[in-house]
Amino acid sequence: xxxxxxxxxxxxxxxxxxxxxxxxxxxxxxxxxxxxxxxxxxxxxxxxxxxxxxxxxxxxxxxxxxxxxxxxxxxxxxxxxxxxxxxxxxxxxxxxxxxxxxxxxxxxxxxxxxxxxxxxxxxxxxxxxxxxxxxxxxxxxxxxxxxxxxxxxxxxxxxxxxxxxxxxxxxxxxxxxxxxxxxxxxxxxxxxxxxxxxxxxxxxxxxxxxxxxxxxxxxxxxxxxxxxxxxxxxxxxxxxxxxxxxxxxxxxxxxxxxxxxxxxxxxxxxxxxxxxxxxxxxxxxxxxxxxxxxxxxxxxxxxxxxxxxxxxxxxxxxxxxxxxxxxxxxxxxxxxxxxxxxxxxxxxxxxxxxxxxxxxxxxxxxxxxx
Ligand SMILES: *Cc1c(COP(=O)(O)O)cnc(C)c1O
Numbered sequence: 001x002x003x004x005x006x007x008x009x010x011x012x013x014x015x016x017x018x019x020x021x022x023x024x025x026x027x028x029x030x031x032x033x034x035x036x037x038x039x040x041x042x043x044x045x046x047x048x049x050x051x052x053x054x055x056x057x058x059x060x061x062x063x064x065x066x067x068x069x070x071x072x073x074x075x076x077x078x079x080x081x082x083x084x085x086x087x088x089x090x091x092x093x094x095x096x097x098x099x100x101x102x103x104x105x106x107x108x109x110x111x112x113x114x115x116x117x118x119x120x121x122x123x124x125x126x127x128x129x130x131x132x133x134x135x136x137x138x139x140x141x142x143x144x145x146x147x148x149x150x151x152x153x154x155x156x157x158x159x160x161x162x163x164x165x166x167x168x169x170x171x172x173x174x175x176x177x178x179x180x181x182x183x184x185x186x187x188x189x190x191x192x193x194x195x196x197x198x199x200x201x202x203x204x205x206x207x208x209x210x211x212x213x214x215x216x217x218x219x220x221x222x223x224x225x226x227x228x229x230x231x232x233x234x235x236x237x238x239x240x241x242x243x244x245x246x247x248x249x250x251x252x253x254x255x256x257x258x259x260x261x262x263x264x265x266x267x268x269x270x271x272x273x274x275x276x277x278x279x280x281x282x283x284x285x286x287x288x289x290x291x292x293x294x295x296x297x298x299x300x301x302x303x304x305x306x307x308x309x310x311x312x313x314x315x316x317x318x319x320x321x322x323x324x325x326x327x328x329x330x331x332x333x334x335x336x337x338x339x340x341x342x343x344x345x346x347x348x349x350x351x352x353x354x355x356x357x358x359x360x361x362x363x364x365x366x367x368x369x370x
Contacts, residue, residue, distance in 0.1 A: 018210035034257035064228035071184035073245035081230035082149035095122030109161035155300035178202035214258030277348035310343035
C-alpha cells in the first residue's frame, strides 16, 4: 500500500490552523468508516444528495442543505443559482452571463482570495465602501436589476469598514436580493450552523474539511429551499458549471457522518480541553525570555483559545526563525506568527494530546532551554 513514508513525504503536526495547504483537518474514525462503507455500493447520486441534504437540513435546523466539493465550490454553485436560478437554458450558458443578473455585491474590505470562486461564474464583483467604513446607502445604491446576490464574509475579527450582517440582511430583504454568508471557517460555535440563516441570510456556506473534520473536499451549504433547489441544477452529476466540482458518494456520506458527530459533541467539554491545552503550554514554557499569553478568539473569530509565545531579545532565535525551524524538523511542526512577529502562535484545535509534549521539547531544544 502506498504511504506518505514510502513516497518520502514528511508528515506534519498542525499547530497552526485548518489550512488546505497542509491538509485541513483529520477525519475521525467514524467519518473514515462512513466513507469506506459508502465506497462499497452504487447509489443514485441525486437521490443520495436529496436524502443526505434532508438529514443535514434537519441536523443544522435549516430548511434545506446541500453538499458541495468544498466551501469554495459552494460559493461558485450558490452564485450560479443566484445568477441563473433553475433555468436550464441559462445554466447551460454559464459562465457567459450576458443578459442575466450578473453582479455580485461585496464589501471592499471583505475581498479575499476565495472570491475567485464567485468570479469564476462570470459575474462582476461590485465593491462597496472602503477599508475604513461602509455606509448603508452605499449598499442601497449598488443594488440594481442586475444584482444577483450580496456576499458577506462573516469574520468577527474583521469588522472594520463593514456593515453589520443585520443591516445587510435588512437591505437585501427590502430589495428581494439574496444574502449569502461565507462562513467557511466560522465554527465553533456550533450555533453558527443555524444562526446566520435564522437571522435571515438566504444561505450560509461552511467548509466540511475544517473544524467539522469531514472529508477535505466537502462543503456544506444550508439555507432556503428555493435557492438550494436551484443549486442542484448547477451541480454534478448534471453537465453544468459545477460538473467539474463533483461530489462523490464517499464524500457525501463522510460529511454527513462528520456533521452528525459535530452536532452531538459535548462542545463545552471540547472548549475545556482546548483551554487545558493552552494552559499546559503556558505551564510548560514558563521560562525567562518567554511570555506565554492566551489569545481569544480564533483567527477569524471562532470561539476557541490559542497560545501566543512571545520571545524576548535574550532568546537565541527570532520568532520567525523558531517558526521556520519547527517547520523543517522531523516531523514538521506548523505554527503561526503573532501579527507583530515577536512571537509564535500555537493553535490547539488540530492537535492530538501526545503532540503537545513533542512541540514543547522541540521548542526547548531549539531555544537552548533546560
Ligand atoms: C477556507 C475558506 C474557504 C474555502 O473552503 P474550502 O472548503 O477549502 O473550499 C472559503 N472562504 C473562507 C473565508 C475560508 O476561510
